[in-house]
Amino acid sequence: MVNDGGQLYTIEGVSAGLIMLLTAYFVLNSTSIYTPGDSHINDMQLEVLGYDALLMMNTPANNTMVKSPLQEIVEQDDGQRFKTMFMNLTNNKTGSTTDRLQFSANYTYRIQTASTQNATASAFLSSSRPYTEGEHAVRVTKWVIVDKQLGSSPVHNRAVLVEVLLWRDA
Amino acid sequence: MTQDSGNLSIDFLVGFTIFILAFIGVATMIPGILIDLNAHGVDYDAVAYRSGVILVEDPGEPSSDLNSWETFNDMQKPNITRFGLALSRDTPNILSQEKVDRFFCTTFVYPDDYHQKVIFGDYPYQFNISLLDPDNNLTRSVGDIIPPNHGYIRRLVKIKGPSNATIGASYIEAHHYYYDNSPSDNVSTHVFSILLNNTYLLNAVKDPSYQINPQKEQIMINITDLRSTIKNQANPQLINITLAKVEVYRRDLNPLGTYQLDLMRTFDTPRIDGNSTPQLPPVSVKDNVTLLFNDPHFISQFRAQDTSLYINLTFNLDQPGTFLNNSFSSPFNYDYSSANVTQPSLRNAAVEVSVW
């Protein structure tokens, strides 16, 4: 049989070491908590805001306007008007401070040639500045029906998807 | 003499190892408890998002054409199940001005009424709901001051403005709304008629965002330059004009199968000469009359959705003469032509909901 006379001393020593390690760990880890939910909430808020902005741009202000502002912008490739409207809608807040949202927009259309029926291509529409820094970006899209000549097809009723990449500056 | 070798038995070591592994798992979670965290704190954003959707994309409950929550008075508050500012189920993000006005009306109590009808849930969240209306330079809000740590959502919306019609000198001339200056036409009682053809108004434009619906929305008719229609007097300013009455008629089918006009009731609150206080007819008029139908119950009480309403203004002059009168031609049609009526237009706004 093993001589177990000094067991208690061993246990005491191990426990003491453990307690010291544990305390050090608690102290160092309590300074920050990683909440994995954070980035998703911000993304969701940005997405909702971006979609609302595109929806407002695609609604004519009254009955007499046949086409919505967004339809006219895509038909005329008016990037400046898109930028003004979009930045205005998304960055104005209560109080005096404005938000720091930036965007980059393009629209996607279908190409129809002799060989391909379902290929798509994108055309650049507008951007506030090149995407170099900032927080995580979200993509919002909106369908727009326009009368436009796209690719090699003649002027026709086409459906076009306007895509906007939206992010907040750091 | 004891030999203190300090050896540990195997079964103790095994047990201790298992215990240590379990304890390490717990220890990684301890820092989470040391920070003051309650479960309600993490879902402020979720509650704010949900309240934002309810306000902006839902018309509220009840919200049928005949029975809508913004027309309920304070006694009927318990019948409102849910607030919602959208014009209808099919028009999310388009808000109704009447619903916005009623929502921010101070007769609803913060926080109880709003908590039961917008925020929902058992936990007593505090909140602040704000509406920014930059075109009118207006910010309306209900709720407390916002603390630093809160859940937040911002929705972009459009608010539907009211329609109105202005009948002025040039319009009257163009449509010849006055008797000619011949002696047989000089009378002292003149009637001007305005037509609200609901069958046409509700069917020509079905989209609620652009529809003129007198049963639910405000309409306004301004009649100006009345003295310019007095053509046969040397000095029109000396004539006394009296607005005798404003009557509302409904076009009904009678048992013989023909149409007749039935008098419903009088309209007792015209605004005279730019005065914002309504005055009960008969009242003397200098130059203009404004009919503002901003009480949702007034026109809807006639149940005239499938027929037409005629609003007749009767003017008395103290001497016979020409005056604004369309009883021999056609009534002024409050319709979708922008030459006649300024159409309802949508203006940009934003709704912000903060919850904590």
Add this chain to the structure above:
Amino acid sequence: MNEDAQWIIMMGFLVSFSFFFLAMVINQSTVVGQTTAESVSEFPKNDIRDTRDAILWSVNNGTDTDWVQRDMSAISLSRRDAVVGFSTFTSIDHEFVYIHFNNGVTSYNENWTIL
């Protein structure tokens, strides 16, 4: 073997296990916010509404639905990872639009009557 402190040590273990359970429960509460925001982004409410609005606008305003339908199917598949299709058919006095949307997780079908 000296087994005098057995009960005390076992009580200690019991306390630590109950502590562990509590810590687990409170720790999981931080995950609540994530799941809610994730599920909001995952359900394609805006996608479906947008697709439906575009299709109904196209049908109501007399555009060439043939071209629009091919455009929407091709672009939806390549950019939104969703299968979208619609077709119109007329019966005696009504026109119907059948709308189909499927993004792999959520499927939406609707029969809309144009009066």
